[in-house]
Amino acid sequence: xxxxxxxxxxxxxxxxxxxxxxxxxxxRDGVPVVKVSRNSQDxxxxxxxxxxxxCSIASLTQAGRLQMxxxxxxxxxxxxxxxxxxxxxxxxxxxxxxxxxxxxMLLCLEKELTALASDLSRxxxxx
Numbered sequence: 842x843x844x845x846x847x848x849x850x851x852x853x854x855x856x857x858x859x860x861x862x863x864x865x866x867x868x869r870d871g872v873p874v875v876k877v878s879r880n881s882q883d884x885x886x887x888x889x890x891x892x893x894x895x896c897s898i899a900s901l902t903q904a905g906r907l908q909m910x911x912x913x914x915x916x917x918x919x920x921x922x923x924x925x926x927x928x929x930x931x932x933x934x935x936x937x938x939x940x941x942x943x944x945x946m947l948l949c950l951e952k953e954l955t956a957l958a959s960d961l962s963r964x965x966x967x968x
Contacts, residue, residue, distance in 0.1 A: 844875060847875055847957055847960070847961070848875065848877050850957065851864050851875070851877040851957070852877055854950060854953065855877060855878070855879050856879075858938075858942065858946055858947065858950065859941075859942060859943075859946075860938045860939040860940075860941045860942025860943070861879070861936060861937075861938045861942055861947065862878060862879050862880070862922075862937045862938055862939065863876065863877060863878040863879065863890075863936075863937045864876070864877050864934065864935070864936055864937075864954075865877075865890075865894065865934075865935040865937070866932055866933070866934055866935075866957070866958065866961055867894060867898070867932070867933045867935065868931065868932065868933075869898070869931060869933070871891070871894055871895050871898050871933075874932070874961055874964075875961065890937065893917065893924050893935075893937075894924075894926070894933070894935050896917075897915050897917065897924060897926035897933070897935065898926065898933055900915045900926075901914075901915055901926060901928045901933070905928075911928065912928055913927065913928060913951075914926060914927045914928065914948070914951070916944060918940065918944075919940070920940065921939065921940050922937065922938065922939055922940055923937075923938050923939070923940055923942065923944065923947075924936065924937055924938075925938070925944070925947050925948065927951055927954060927955070927958070929954075929955055929958035929959065929962065930958075930959075930962055931962040932958040932959075932961050932962045934954045934957075934958055936950070
């Protein structure tokens with residue numbers, strides 16, 4: 842499965858879930874590997890999103906050091922938006938959504954996103 846196939850699958854996922862604005866896969870350092878947005882204007886992913894992704898990764902990393910098991914995800918809610926970050930070994934999956942989006946529906950995407958993340962993890966390991 843190539844990057845274009847992954848992007849198409851993510852684009853279909855974004856269209857299927859109301860309020861989901863963008864999906865970003867990053868490596869452990871927060872470097873975006875794949876990013877897809879509902880609007881072409883969001884493709885730039887400004888400083889605020891990069892900062893939010895870094896905070897989520899740091900939260901998951903620190904939570905893992907508490908010796909309570911591997912944390913699966915972090916949910917950050919603000920007045921007009923929410924961010925869900927899944928921890929998938931070598932890859933982090935970030936879902937940026939409006940506050941109107943159903944958080945439970947976003948969490949239900951985990952299985953689909955995990956399969957894509959494992960494929961990307963293999964690519965990252967080989968490079």
